Amino acid sequence: QVQLVESGGRVVQPGGSVTLACVATGFAFSSYDFHWVRKGPGKGLEWVAFLRYDRSSEYYADSVKGRFTLSRDNSQSKVYLQMNGLTSEDTALYYCVAEYNRNDGLVYWGQGTLVSVSS
Amino acid sequence: SYELVQPPSVSVAPGQTATITCSGDKLGTKYTCWYQQKPGQSPVLVIYQDTNRPSGIPERFSASNSGNTATLTISGTQAMDEADYFCQAWDSYIAVFGGGTTLTV
Numbered sequence: 001q002v003q004l005v006e007s008g009g010r011v012v013q014p015g016g017s018v019t020l021a022c023v024a025t026g027f028a029f030s031s032y033d034f035h036w037v038r039k040g041p042g043k044g045l046e047w048v049a050f051l052r053y054d055r056s057s058e059y060y061a062d063s064v065k066g067r068f069t070l071s072r073d074n075s076q077s078k079v080y081l082q083m084n085g086l087t088s089e090d091t092a093l094y095y096c097v098a099e100y101n102r103n104d105g106l107v108y109w110g111q112g113t114l115v116s117v118s119s
Numbered sequence: 120s121y122e123l124v125q126p127p128s129v130s131v132a133p134g135q136t137a138t139i140t141c142s143g144d145k146l147g148t149k150y151t152c153w154y155q156q157k158p159g160q161s162p163v164l165v166i167y168q169d170t171n172r173p174s175g176i177p178e179r180f181s182a183s184n185s186g187n188t189a190t191l192t193i194s195g196t197q198a199m200d201e202a203d204y205f206c207q208a209w210d211s212y213i214a215v216f217g218g219g220t221t222l223t224v
Contacts, residue, residue, distance in 0.1 A: 037162075044205060044216060045154070047215065052212075057212060059213060061213070095162070104167050105154075105167035
């Protein structure tokens with residue numbers, strides 16, 4: 001059974017940092033690309049970052065470029081999102097999403113972890 | 120940057136057909152996916168490659184994509200279909216989402 005479990009979300013002060021983790025089970029982790037997608041309060045889904053299965057490519061939304069870094073540990077089936085310089089605009093539920101073939105869509109989603117930026 | 124536009128809300132009577140549109144420049148040249156999200160739940164893929172339903176998605180869900188508009192159609196809409204629906208297309212490696220449509224049944 002495929003499972004993506006995010007963790008690390010918390011309340012953080014503006015300007016602060018937080019690292020989200022996502023552990024994957026039930027599929028061939030090292031063959032999958034990973035994304036983080038967030039949903040802010042009263043907002044729609046916003047794509048945040050992408051990391052290719054072999055780490056050969058990574059991309060970030062303009063809103064987080066230079067502040068967020070995506071990494072992965074294939075030996076532990078984990079993906080990490082390092083978030084720095086947080087602002088209230090980053091307050092959201094962050095989803096870890098696994099993709100094998102983009103033409104098949106974003107099939108595997110975690111349950112999300114909440115980051116709240118507040119003083 | 121590429122943008123997808125959806126109507127904020129659509130209402131439909133139970134048993135009727137719901138239609139949700141998604142507009143983007145030359146969207147018909149890209150594969151479009153649709154996701155359903157109910158309150159407190161993660162998004163669920165309901166359509167991929169413009170018209171395909173993943174295993175487990177009811178046949179009442181169908182879709183098309185041509186020109187600048189992709190359309191999700193729910194035939195015989197049920198109360199359980201009440202949710203937010205998001206279209207999504209790829210702009211290179213970036214997943215672009217529409218703003219979402221709240222379907223009220």
